[in-house]
Amino acid sequence: MKTFISIILFSVTFHSIGQNQSFPSIEKVITKDKLIHGEIGKYPITLYLKYQKHSYHLNVYSVKGWYYYDRYKIKIGLVGLYLYGDLVLYHFEDTSRANKIVYFKENIGNHWDNVVHYSSLQDYNEKFTFNDTLSQWTNNQKKYRFTLEQKEFDILEKRNLLRLSPTHSFDLTNILDNMYCDFEIMAYNNDRLILTYKHPSRYYSMTMCGGGTEEGLIVLEFNKSKELENYQLYTYYSCNLDIWHDQIKSNNTIIYKCKKLDELSYSLIVDLSNISVTKKR
Secondary structure: OOOOOEEEEEEEEEOOOOOOOOOOEEEEEEEEEEEEEEEEOOEEEEEEEEEEEEOOEOOEEEEEEEEEEOOOOOOEEEEEEEEOOEEEEEEOOOHHHHHHHHOOOOOOOOHHHHHHHHHOOOOOOEEEEEOOOOEEEEOOOOEEEOOOOOOOOOOOEEEEEEEEEOOEEEEHHHOOOOOOOEEEEEEEOOOEEEEEEEEEOOOEOOOOOOOOEEEEEEEEEEOOOOOEEEEEEEEEEEOOOOEEEEEEEEOOEEEEEEEEOOOOOEEEEEEOOOOEEEEEO
């Protein structure tokens, strides 16, 4: 079977953009849906999927949309789940059954049992499965297996861009590859910046540190061409590593007195005038 798939970012939400925007600044780019083109057998199809709702795990969420054969353009409803990088989609004629999937209303046990349950539902009219080893459409009578060049099926995507000028941006996922990380600019000069970062300790909320956070500082140094020359990461709070801190502010200095169980404490001294962070035991 000849198959091709191309995925296009369909709708994007921008934050912190304006004609009079000052630099540097943090810009959030959020994509909540995708348009997917491909073929079942020799018949070209188009799928449209949109993010709906998260489960207890940040890497598991529901999606809703449709697909049609390009020749006929009759939409066939789809619901399904994004599961740790994989995608499972169903078509049910029973809309109440579809809504149970979208809003996670079928709970049979713990989170992991539910993942298995939703991945292997029966009595569907059609099913799409996309993962690293299998790309398949079936209606329980026929099955079509195909290979995808595109191996990432994130419908929901969030990025933080550090806008250095109207024509230069730096993707902060290059430093911290976490879709749920928030950044703020603490201080900067022409070529150096200090950012604060904060992100969830765990993707699964129903576990130790599931409601905790990881927080710290990033010092970034760019050259005159706005290319990254160097960076340093510093942690001042971590549920995963049992690090907590007291904060002291005075004039242009901020001191984070950090403590960690069973280890020596340390201090992070932030010099806002010289755009520097010094770690001292």
